[in-house]
Amino acid sequence: MKALLVGEYRDGKILPSTYELVAFAQKIGAEAAMVMIGDTRTVPKFQGQLLLADAATYGEYNPDAHKKLVQEAVLRKNPDIVVLAHSSYGWDLAPRIANLLGAAQISEVIDYADGAFVVPVCNAKMRRNLKAKTAVTVVTLQAGAFGLAMEPEGTPDIEPLDIPDRVSSVELVSYEAAQKAAVDLSRADIIVSAGRGIGKKENVAMISELSEAIGGQLGASRPVVDSDWIDHSRQVGTTGQTVSPKLYIACGISGAIQHLAGMKKSEFIVAINTDRDAPISEVADVMVLADIKEFVPILIEKLKAVRRSL
Amino acid sequence: MKILVCIKQVPDMESKFRIDADNAWYSEDDLAWRMNEYDEYAVEQAVRLREQIGDSADLTVLTIGPDRVREMMKKALAMGCDRAFHVKDDVALRRDPFEIASLITAFAGDRGFDVIFTGMQSQDRGSAQVGVLLAEMLNIPVVTTVVNFSFADGVITVKRELEGGIKSVARMKTPALVTCQLGLNTPRYPTMPNIMKARKKEFITVNSVDLAKVDARLSTKKMYFPEKKGGLVLEGDAGKLAEQLLDILREKTMVLR
Numbered sequence: 103m104k105a106l107l108v109g110e111y112r113d114g115k116i117l118p119s120t121y122e123l124v125a126f127a128q129k130i131g132a133e134a135a136m137v138m139i140g141d142t143r144t145v146p147k148f149q150g151q152l153l154l155a156d157a158a159t160y161g162e163y164n165p166d167a168h169k170k171l172v173q174e175a176v177l178r179k180n181p182d183i184v185v186l187a188h189s190s191y192g193w194d195l196a197p198r199i200a201n202l203l204g205a206a207q208i209s210e211v212i213d214y215a216d217g218a219f220v221v222p223v224c225n226a227k228m229r230r231n232l233k234a235k236t237a238v239t240v241v242t243l244q245a246g247a248f249g250l251a252m253e254p255e256g257t258p259d260i261e262p263l264d265i266p267d268r269v270s271s272v273e274l275v276s277y278e279a280a281q282k283a284a285v286d287l288s289r290a291d292i293i294v295s296a297g298r299g300i301g302k303k304e305n306v307a308m309i310s311e312l313s314e315a316i317g318g319q320l321g322a323s324r325p326v327v328d329s330d331w332i333d334h335s336r337q338v339g340t341t342g343q344t345v346s347p348k349l350y351i352a353c354g355i356s357g358a359i360q361h362l363a364g365m366k367k368s369e370f371i372v373a374i375n376t377d378r379d380a381p382i383s384e385v386a387d388v389m390v391l392a393d394i395k396e397f398v399p400i401l402i403e404k405l406k407a408v409r410r411s412l
Numbered sequence: 413m414k415i416l417v418c419i420k421q422v423p424d425m426e427s428k429f430r431i432d433a434d435n436a437w438y439s440e441d442d443l444a445w446r447m448n449e450y451d452e453y454a455v456e457q458a459v460r461l462r463e464q465i466g467d468s469a470d471l472t473v474l475t476i477g478p479d480r481v482r483e484m485m486k487k488a489l490a491m492g493c494d495r496a497f498h499v500k501d502d503v504a505l506r507r508d509p510f511e512i513a514s515l516i517t518a519f520a521g522d523r524g525f526d527v528i529f530t531g532m533q534s535q536d537r538g539s540a541q542v543g544v545l546l547a548e549m550l551n552i553p554v555v556t557t558v559v560n561f562s563f564a565d566g567v568i569t570v571k572r573e574l575e576g577g578i579k580s581v582a583r584m585k586t587p588a589l590v591t592c593q594l595g596l597n598t599p600r601y602p603t604m605p606n607i608m609k610a611r612k613k614e615f616i617t618v619n620s621v622d623l624a625k626v627d628a629r630l631s632t633k634k635m636y637f638p639e640k641k642g643g644l645v646l647e648g649d650a651g652k653l654a655e656q657l658l659d660i661l662r663e664k665t666m667v668l669r
């Protein structure tokens with residue numbers, strides 16, 4: 103199988119997801135070339151051919167030009183699969199490439215087995231093995247699903263890539279830097295996080311009390327933050343903070359991949375949830391099947407009693 | 413201004429799922445159904461744009477699905493859409509993103525929508541393809557993962573959410589499409605008077621076969637539950653559970669020492 107990897111470059115840097123593409127190609131034993139809209143001074147460590155277009159010329163976010171550059175690379179390399187990260191760059195660009203090539207796209211691939219691409223369905227409760235009916239398949243890879251066994255290495259063979267058409271129907275105006283989180287959860291030993299399963303804003307107090315009783319910090323999943331129940335500085339996940347406390351207690355959190363990515367390295371994970379099949383069970387050391395509203399107040403009482411006796 | 417918002421009905425993700433007899437999809441029996449979460453933000457933003465423009469604006473909400481989608485469509489009408497367009501299709505959930513985008517293109521192709529909203533992805537498939545494919549097929553600009561939207565003088569300005577808290581600001585001229593990310597706005601709850609008003613709004617139903625004939629680009633080899641990896645599962649009386657949990661924490665972690 104021949105793979106064309108679409109590397110990611112932003113704001114003068116190679117994004118680490120680029121190496122997950124390389125790891126994927128290695129895992130499935132594909133012969134890989136890479137295409138990137140980047141710059142000649144900052145090239146990825148990669149043993150193979152790199153078709154390199156200049157980001158200063160085409161723009162870092164100019165999907166019209168990027169899709170045509172990838173198409174040009176496809177014409178030159180004739181791959182069976184075009185591989186992108188399932189990231190803000192990848193999921194934005196991949197369908198454009200698929201449409202241009204008349205190819206099928208398979209999104210958020212987590213594995214490759216028996217000649218089929220494996221993807222999660224319904225918040226990872228199920229899996230599906232898919233194949234494309236088209237000559238070329240465009241795939242995007244779930245972040246973190248494929249990791250390099252060792253440090254990336256190699257110096258690519260650079261082949262300049264240019265197309266005549268540079269127009270963009272979308273204009274990138276600026277980047278906005280991440281806001282410095284007022285609360286640094288990455289240093290916390292214990293985090294107790296509230297998810298949508300707590301039911302309503304008034305119940306935040308209960309989770310907050312639990313976090314205090316156990317001597318930890320309050321965390322949150324995204325919907326709780328989007329609804330303004332808890333401040334964004336406490337959000338855990340890909341668009342919040344990445345944490346690895348000694349103890350993480352997830353209260354009413356289903357365990358979507360974007361949440362797991364932010365906390366699965368925690369040393370010990372407790373999930374309190376009514377749904378035994380919630381994907382958080384995949385990473386939980388202990389899954390307590392209970393209703394938050396009933397269980398947490400009792401847990402707080404017992405905890406306080408234990409503390410008093412210590 | 414003509415506005416279109418495309419929405420999908422999905423199962424409640426807390427449902428107990430079963431795999432269908434052909435091992436290619438989940439069984440659609442005995443599930444609770446709701447509007448795809450991302451689409452709620454899309455509907456809200458479309459309604460806000462409609463309100464901003466006023467009487468000269470016209471907002472159509474479109475879905476593809478079996479008869480059960482009517483409830484969801486009524487909700488979208490009650491939130492403020494002017495008209496519902498239901499493409500009736502009993503196997504809609506099994507259709508791949510290319511088929512769905514092609515069907516919507518067949519509908520939207522010559523209707524001259526100025527702004528189209530979709531969710532960034534659906535909760536069941538999570539493909540994040542339909543919005544972008546639709547825009548590409550219609551040959552209009554599209555920006556994905558939008559967390560902020562504004563419109564003035566024929567120009568849409570959006571904020572895109574990137575990784576690690578970084579955002580980018582992008583601009584494009586209408587006609588254009590945006591795919592909406594969680595947190596873009598606060599979707600409204602339909603009020604009783606608006607639910608009543610929605611009953612009188614135009615509700616068009618067509619069969620998908622009358623709209624276009626499209627062939628799938630993907631085939632499913634199998635669908636299955638992943639092997640359970642997790643740890644200990646505790647259930648039973650809440651008081652006992654709490655004591656069990658504290659014992660485990662005392663033994664396995666530094667807490668309570």
Ligand SMILES: Cc1cc2nc3c(=O)[nH]c(=O)nc-3n(C[C@H](O)[C@H](O)[C@H](O)COP(=O)(O)OP(=O)(O)OC[C@H]3O[C@@H](n4cnc5c(N)ncnc54)[C@H](O)[C@@H]3O)c2cc1C
Nearest residue numbers: 297298299323324339340341354355356358360376377394
């Ligand atoms: C690009 C992108 C980035 C994202 N970034 C993040 C991120 O950084 N962080 C993040 O968290 N999410 C993020 N998300 C959202 C993510 O996909 C999920 O939607 C989100 O994590 C779900 O939050 P939740 O688990 O609290 O809610 P839900 O998925 O709704 O889960 C609620 C859980 O509570 C349980 N429950 C319900 N009632 C009770 C009860 N009474 N007692 C006990 N349990 C109960 C349910 O069984 C369910 O498992 C992102 C999504 C995208 C597309």
